Amino acid sequence: MHNHFVSIVRGHECKTTAWSGGATTELLIDPPGASYQERNFSWRLSVATVDDPESIFTALPEVKRILLLLRGQVRLVHEGHYETALRPFTQDTFWGDWRTHCYGRATDFNLMTRTPYRGSVAPLFLTGQEPQRLTFDQDITGETGILVLYVWQGGLTVSVDGRNYRLRAGDVCRIEAGQGETPSVILVNRDRKPAKGVITTIYKERKDG
Incomplete structure (x- = not known):
């Protein structure tokens, strides 16, 4: 057994919301009924568009992030840590409580996890x-x-x-x-x-x- x-989950079933630099489509969130806005999720998958040429990522304390670029090119600057340039299908792993500047327009795939x-x-x-x-x-x-x-x-x-x-x-x-x-x-x-x-x-x- x-x-x-x-x-x-079909694409048309996923909800899209605005963030400060573009829009985010939530693909999956766990546990069922969890809310990104309330920050009570264990993990979350989403696809985001970065429409502004310069933006600052939303602060997410205690959340580990993996960002994989799907389209475009960006430069991520993690204040006090490091900076990196991403092209399609390359990725970066960082903590959500870091102050992160994003330079460039792109579409990216995001995994967020909490311990x-x-x-x-x-x-x-x-x-x-x-x-x-x-x-x-x-x-x-x-x-x-x-x-x-x-x-x-x-x-x-x-x-x-x-x-x-x-x-x-x-x-x-x-x-x-x-x-x-x-x-x-x-x-x-x-x-x-x-x-x-x-x-x-x-x-x-x-x-x-």
Whole structure:
């Protein structure tokens, strides 16, 4: 018996709100019913547009952030820490309570986590008919691992233990595995144009001792 579930969120179901430098589309937030405005989330995935040539990121104490650029070019200046230049499908990891200036217009993918949750993001490029297999890393968590696929451009089919789900641009697929489970996840692009997106892994950190 499989102890995992798959949920699909279509792009038109995601809500978009304004922030000081552009707009943010929330893809997923956990736990269910949590609110970004109330800062009571464990983790959150979103896509944001940076419309102003210069902006300051919203302060988010106790939140670890990973930002992966989808389009455009930006320079992030973390006051008192470092600065970095990003181009499409490169990323930066930083703390939400840092004062961060952003220079440039862009579209970016964001993962926000609060302790004990952590995560990672990786670019997804899928061309032609060659399937791509994804795996859950069972070493990083003693509890539940979460794999999230976000399609930014194009479309693909994700197969989870033989059951197929069709994803188009803007769609999100969340796959949650039970402890010790390794569901088979296979991605196939049946379209002529490449599929581009982001693969996110979210997990609970182990407690020492």
